[in-house]
Amino acid sequence: SLNLTPLELLSNEFTFAVNRFYLKYGSIDWRPTFYTIIDRRVTADISGEVNGLTSSHFFFDNKFRGLLRQGPDVDYFQMQGRRPETQEEYMSTDVGAGVCSSNTVVGAAIQLADYMGFEEIYLIGCDLGYRVANTVAQNGEDVFGTGVKFHLTSERDDDANHFDPKYFGAGRKWHAPNEPGMVDDHVHYRQILESRGKRIFNATVG
Numbered sequence: 001s002l003n004l005t006p007l008e009l010l011s012n013e014f015t016f017a018v019n020r021f022y023l024k025y026g027s028i029d030w031r032p033t034f035y036t037i038i039d040r041r042v043t044a045d046i047s048g049e050v051n052g053l054t055s056s057h058f059f060f061d062n063k064f065r066g067l068l069r070q071g072p073d074v075d076y077f078q079m080q081g082r083r084p085e086t087q088e089e090y091m092s093t094d095v096g097a098g099v100c101s102s103n104t105v106v107g108a109a110i111q112l113a114d115y116m117g118f119e120e121i122y123l124i125g126c127d128l129g130y131r132v133a134n135t136v137a138q139n140g141e142d143v144f145g146t147g148v149k150f151h152l153t154s155e156r157d158d159d160a161n162h163f164d165p166k167y168f169g170a171g172r173k174w175h176a177p178n179e180p181g182m183v184d185d186h187v188h189y190r191q192i193l194e195s196r197g198k199r200i201f202n203a204t205v206g
Contacts, residue, residue: 001205002125002163014118016109020046021125022053023164031055036112038079038105041151043067045173059112061099079108090188103181110189114198121193122203126186130161130177138176148176 007028017032019042025031036059037043037050043064051069060068061079068074078098092100095115099108106126113121132138135156138149157169168174186202193200 001127004205005124016113017056018105018109020049020162020164020167022049023167033057034059034109034112036060036105036108038102038108039175041173041175059108077112090185091192103178103185107185107189110193110200114193114196119198121198121200123201124203124205125163126202126204127161127206128179128182130179132176133158133160142176144176144178144180146176150176152176 002024007024008030011028011030014034015030015032016034016036018035019037019039021032021035033056035053035056038061040063043050044067047064047067054073056073058068058074060074060076062076063079065076070076077095080092080098080100090100090102091114092098092111093115095112099111102108102111104126106123110121132148132152133154133156135154135158137153137155138151139153140150142148143150152168152174154168154170154172154174157165159165159168159172162168166172190200
């Protein structure tokens, strides 16, 4: 959906980017205000690319210290490793004490934005509808009961789930997506934010 989104309209907005959004940098004339990444398998695979990024402020999980760089444009946070047991535990009220675990990196970005004081949050590029091609090698367990094993490695530049077929292209490592968990997280984010007088909108095309 990002390929159908008029990204030029965001040039003067506060923006969060995640994972390999930087593959879009050749077609936009602005850079995200903030950037974060939380998936251990993905981060280890693209750490060299992430460490070369500039022109944003970066939020990294403490588990990546030594893998991802430090600097005046970097802040580290502690990702809480347990799943939430109550609605309030889906979102941290103090990211200095930790960010609640999530089924999607967007969840971490939402918590950071909330803590930073943003009162309206707009999501783009949250398509869901993941497909795992037969060119993707699978290893490990079927953790989510979807018939897809947890550890995935793409064999071709044929990623149909993102804006660029190279996003999780040839040789890239990723995890089986937990779409029901993502939806559940987003439902709780909306409920919690609205209970605080804030708003969150899904502005994803389609």
